[in-house]
Amino acid sequence: MELRVLQYFLAIAREESISRAAEYLHITQPTLSRQIKELEDELGRRLFVRGSRKITLTEEGMLLRKRAEEITALLDKTESEITAAGEAVSGDVFIGCAETDRMRFLLREMKRMGGDYPGVRFHLFSGHEEAVAERLDKGLIDFALFVGQVNLDKYNYLTFPREDEWGFLMRGDCPLAAKDVVRPADLEGVPLICSRQMLDNNEMSGWLGRDFRELNIVATYNLVFNAALMAEEGIGAVLTIEGVGGLYANGGLCFRPLEPRVTAGLVLAWKKYQVFSRAAEKFLEYVQAAAAAETERGEDAESEGKDDE
CATH class of the missing domain: 3.40.190.10 (Periplasmic binding protein-like II)
Incomplete structure (x- = not known):
């Protein structure tokens, strides 16, 4: 499998069209179609579903796209290092x-x-x-x-x-906002938002004294920006670190640390x-x-x- 063909494949996946990809690559459409057909024959799998208006990836195509992006990114990084x-x-x-x-x-x-x-x-x-x-x-x-x-x-x-300190990010009308610190007993019935990883690993159970997943978890997140938006909309209080909480204070949010104190290295x-x-x-x-x-x-x-x- 040649790198050039992977780049052709990525162009089609990005443009969702063989004609637009061919124009971007400055090659003819029949040439591009032939290269992709040969790639599918080589792999023994269909990579695209050809619709009337756009081309979409099959499950195998999505896997190849992920790997092809990693390969081309690593090659670009290596070329940059060698050049310098x-x-x-x-x-x-x-x-x-x-x-x-x-x-x-x-x-x-x-x-x-x-x-x-x-x-x-x-x-x-x-x-x-x-x-x-x-x-x-x-x-x-x-x-x-x-x-x-x-x-x-x-x-x-x-x-x-x-180290960073753990706590809750919330709107001013959240019941927790009236407190200087948040203790385990304060969380009963309060809608909470936490990271998916923390929920899966049950990382805060030691602080809480029982399974953290028993609380009223109404949503999870992987990056805190959207979690902060959920807090602004009053969906719940976000369990996060103080450094991140400070980034979103302009949205009318406030941060309250945990008691007993929990830090993150x-x-x-x-x-x-x-x-x-x-x-x-x-x-x-x-x-x-x-x-x-x-x-x-x-x-x-x-x-x-x-x-x-």
Whole structure:
């Protein structure tokens, strides 16, 4: 299976039309049709359902599209790394990240490095833990920012100096908004929204003292932006981390932390034995230096506090 044919296949999947795909690719329609027919014959599967107005993917076609996108993305990333290998620090750095205000820590280092090395470009992929980890494992991204409980056995990683705090994001007329903190007993009968992963893993049962899934869970989410919109519409209170809650405070929402306090650690992870591009390697140096400096400042502040006592 040639890369060129995969690119043809992706063009048809995107355009949902052989004629439009042929125009985009600057080849004739019969040539494109023949190439795709040969691909289907090679695989022994139909990849498209040819309708009167548009072409749609079969189940096998959807699988091939996912794999073809990964292959072409990895090839583009590899070409970029090879092209930049013999030059001054330049090229692309790919980062997968969860939604957290602590992302600002990385953004500051991206800005600082960009000022020192204008030839470096940064590419962000936002998603839930499983999607980000999958891209990291396949080499599609250089780094992944994880929040909370993550199996890090197969990664090297850097722990962020500070942690995020869990709580609920809600409208001002929610019963929980009248409280300074949210305790387990406060949740009875309150409509709640939590991440699908947290619900499946039952991660908050220890804090609650019983199965978290017994509460009034009215909706789940994988990224918090739409969950915040649900909170704005009064559907329920969103269980999330404080850093994310602050991002959506302009929507008339407020955040209340959990009591007892529950925190989520943040780590920047990369594959063990990873061969970095020069740009990715240099970015890691910037982040490690910034993390060490922030940790030192925190220790100095703690020491000064003890001296004052």
